[in-house]
Amino acid sequence: MSTTAGAAPAPRARVGRPRAQGPVADGLAPRDGVLAAAAELFTRHGYGATTTRAIAERAGLRQASMYHYFAGKEDILAALLEGTVRPSLDLARALVAHPSATAEARLWALCRADVALLCGGPHNLGALYLLPEVAAERFAAFHRVRAELKSSYRELLAATDAAAAVPAAELELRADLVFGLIEGVILIRRQDPDPSAPALAVAAADGALRLSGTPEPVLAAAAAQGAALLDTLRAG
Amino acid sequence: MSTTAGAAPAPRARVGRPRAQGPVADGLAPRDGVLAAAAELFTRHGYGATTTRAIAERAGLRQASMYHYFAGKEDILAALLEGTVRPSLDLARALVAHPSATAEARLWALCRADVALLCGGPHNLGALYLLPEVAAERFAAFHRVRAELKSSYRELLAATDAAAAVPAAELELRADLVFGLIEGVILIRRQDPDPSAPALAVAAADGALRLSGTPEPVLAAAAAQGAALLDTLRAG
Incomplete structure (x- = not known):
């Protein structure tokens, strides 16, 4: 199962670099914001039903920026579980x-x-x-x-x-x-x-x-x- | 969420009636075969990732026949949980x-x-x-x-x-x-x-x-x- 489906960078997104401006969920650092967003979406809507795009949106990041911190959805889940x-x-x-x-x-x-x-x-x-x-x-x-x-x-x-x-x-x-x-x-x-x-x-x-x-x-x-x-x- | 997506009857399927012939999973009655197939697929591949089509196939039924027993995927999950x-x-x-x-x-x-x-x-x-x-x-x-x-x-x-x-x-x-x-x-x-x-x-x-x-x-x-x-x- 590919977790990067739909991960094509949006126009002007800088792949592999975090977004410098814009809101991050709950004032958290970007990586923590991604984890918090994924925790909410995985437990509320299900892991299978959650896309990396939805996680990035909830975290207030561009999807391409999120890939600076995590290789994909499995990587985010692994970090949450280990935590x-x-x-x-x-x-x-x-x-x-x-x-x-x-x-x-x-x-x-x-x-x-x-x-x-x-x-x-x-x-x-x-x-x-x-x-x-x-x-x-x-x-x-x-x-x-x-x-x-x-x-x-x-x-x-x-x-x-x-x-x-x-x-x-x-x-x-x-x-x-x-x-x-x-x-x-x-x-x-x-x-x-x-x-x-x-x-x-x-x-x-x-x-x-x-x-x-x-x-x-x-x-x-x-x-x-x-x-x-x-x-x-x-x-x- | 629709659980009947892709539920169009296959050619010659008799909607709403169980299939009289053909193999049913493990020699079970058709309804039990659907439950056994769904139990395996839900726990092995996940609920979200399992389609009604896959359940019917695993149970050896046409999808239309399965709808004789269950209104949809949620109905099957509810029966499994209550069991x-x-x-x-x-x-x-x-x-x-x-x-x-x-x-x-x-x-x-x-x-x-x-x-x-x-x-x-x-x-x-x-x-x-x-x-x-x-x-x-x-x-x-x-x-x-x-x-x-x-x-x-x-x-x-x-x-x-x-x-x-x-x-x-x-x-x-x-x-x-x-x-x-x-x-x-x-x-x-x-x-x-x-x-x-x-x-x-x-x-x-x-x-x-x-x-x-x-x-x-x-x-x-x-x-x-x-x-x-x-x-x-x-x-x-």
Whole structure:
């Protein structure tokens, strides 16, 4: 599928160079304006139904200028998808390397931050995970980052006290379920943006520990330590 | 958006009547063949990219014959979506009206059966839930059935022993999360069909009770009772 159909430069467009004048969506830098416009159009009208021309128009750019930032529609989708997992993977790596806190507290912190990321933006980008187009090789980087993020979940889960009593195959299923619970907020999210995102993030993090078999008193301590840990990592 | 574009009858097609002869996908009745073909094409190539012509071809029907069964592409999508929630709602109603079992056992049974339904078919139809097109009024029946199903989850959850100690707002969030955990298997499912679906269904049902705050000994009893209850309801 060509994503450049209809991409012939308009008269006087300067191919490969950003447009110097003219409005850019919401006062964003041009690249971010393209991403914001595409996020809105992909989630509102569908990926297949959105043209690069429509994205450029919504972003207030000439189509030729947009190609200065992105090779095509797939490239824009890949950037949006990676943006939904990269910050959580960065946090997960910092948490895995932060063994002074309990595994329960670190798992709680990862869950809360990940839900906040998935539900906090103006559009439900997680809805794009299930596009058949995303199975293509072009999106391998997204799948790799998402798989690494899931591995971090599994690693933290396996380090909890409750995991010691759980057979390996069952632990693998629990890791699937914890990751599914967190990503499942994509299916819960009701509005763009969702004003209940912070409460949902805390409830989901608590829920992930319950799902892991963590007893209530340990959970309460982990939630307090996890929230403090997030504050520390953000200040650092 | 017109879904009948290109629907002009082929020569000798008898509009509005099913084709009596010729192959139907996988030996299914024509209507089921159309649904099976559409399920494959929507999940493999995308809803927007699939034409009614392609569905008819895959189902081994003339396009005009397909219109005997479905008014258009939206109508086919609506039937597929309703098929992912209607059997679970029927079961949920039977379970809600079956107070001889504990709420924990009934919730467990609903979760296991719902995951089996969502993961058991040859295609991941749940992936279609997040299509922007599904927000349209045409899909109100699907949204109503899904909302009723979610209410049944909430009702069973609220009747568990663990719920008695949970404030109403928190219980609402937990119902969201339990429902999200179950539907979240859409995001976990790896293959079409997924051979691990039965194990995942049991793990998800156990997980839903843990998420609800049900202690392990109660959970073990509820799982045994819930499995027996499913056998009884199926035999009845």
